[in-house]
Amino acid sequence: MSGVLHAIVEPGFFADNAVQVALAVGTAVALLCSAVGVFTVIRGQSFAAHAMSDVGATGGSGAVLVGVAPLWGFVAMTVAAATTMEAIGIDRRRGRDLATGIVLAAGFGLAALFLYWDSTTTSISGVTNEILFGEMFALSPGTLPAIIALGTVALAIVAGIYRPLLLSSVNGELAAARGVPARVIGALYLLALAAAVALSCLATGAILSTALLIGPAAAALRFTRRPWRAILAAAATALAACWLGVLLAYDSYYWPPYQHGWPVSFFIVALVFVFYLGARAGTGTLRRRRTV
């Protein structure tokens, strides 16, 4: 928050930097989340993303406790979650239910403990808020290269397996008959998803992390018929939400009730929701017209 404070009181290099970091991280997260998110929605695996963000909270809060940047905690735990899901097979319905009931609750319980220790033993103020809901203006510029590298690698994975991933998302048997190694493709996709969720945890917090992953993709699928257009539309939606969110949060410093700035995460999630409702309303009208 201090960055924004300085930006208003004395416009200068430091203040601009906070906004720049927020915009850069927002851009990386939006691009990765839209490419991965379209596949998450059509594969019906938003559950996997939720599970990853739950254990991501454990990782992020644990990282703060041992004095490491939260990013690495998020990454370590989402990748661990992806590996576990691959091992037990996330397509098994019963497995999902058990995982929801037991493992994820335990993960969040651990996060509660870590966050309590974080806030009582370290001098980092607002750490609970930062892990759970994100604080884009407080991101350290030092992690920016790592964030961009992570986003680039994950995007390259999705681009590399684009066709086999799309075919196996339509139907596993079709893909298998064409010689697609379903397990390898599924595992690589889960790794890309883990990276997307980790970055999203950093931007909008562990609790809100699936907003950027699922919302823009779900909105895009309402009005596009081609896979790559769905990814582009989701990217445009997510970028608009991130950039506008940062801008509005910056402006909100002058807003009531406390003249203290509204959280960026609130604006991003609210904008994603508005975009999704808009897409629903728009395509609803279109579809009715088409059937008449």
Place this chain on the structure above:
Amino acid sequence: MSSQADALTVGAVGELLAVAGVGVTIGAQRILDDVSFTIGTGELVGLIGSNGAGKTTLLRVILGLQATSEGEVLLAGSPRAQRAANIGYVPQKFELDADMPVRARDLVALGIDGERYGLPLPSRARRERVSAMLRAVDAEHFADARIGELSGGEQQRVLIAHALIQQPALLLLDEPLANLDLRSEQEVVTLLRRLAREQGIAVLISAHDINPLLPIMDRVVYLAGGHAAVGPTDEVVRADVLSALYGHHVDVLHLHGRVLVVAGPGGERGADLTLAHGPQGAELEVRD
């Protein structure tokens, strides 16, 4: 025709697929037992059997997706002759979400290079090849609709185009007529007959009801209890042959040009008969 298809026909001399003594045991269950038959180039063969008779397992064995316990499958005389490229496959009906952002055209294009890595480069030749394939299955008018929004018959035609665009030597279809209305059923059957003739491909179609395939089948592979009876339809679909196959007496009734297989009296374990009233009157389905 591609050079690989030419090589296949040259090497095979009429006999394209040979299933030799195939047995499959999964866990304690004997699914297939000593199943043998061959399919020649351009032949259209029906794989008939009730639900659970092992039709899907046999198709997966031919595709190389299911390991055999005994026996082997030869395609053009070779046990592993690039099966993925030389066999087109239309799997059992599966649910498609209406929101899936994949047009009929996109699914057919994935039939060309769906297994390849990296991003596809837009190419005019690729687009035209897809359009030609869509024309061949009479699917042009819904080529730009999402696959999830198509009817069952339309989806089958798109899946057939997806399976055929690589010009495979053999086309396998798993219950392509299940859950289709009578008109779509006729359209798909006619299309398969025409494609087998025009493109000179061998076709193996699985079905639980033999009747829709009667006018187009060259031969039948009839599966029951893991065993197969193979031959021309009128030599296999007979009371004595099918009774031996089922292991109890069955009657084969010919009624208004349709064939009904009915469990006879006194069969020790007796087939479980279900009577359903379809659009062409009563239809019998034998389950055992």
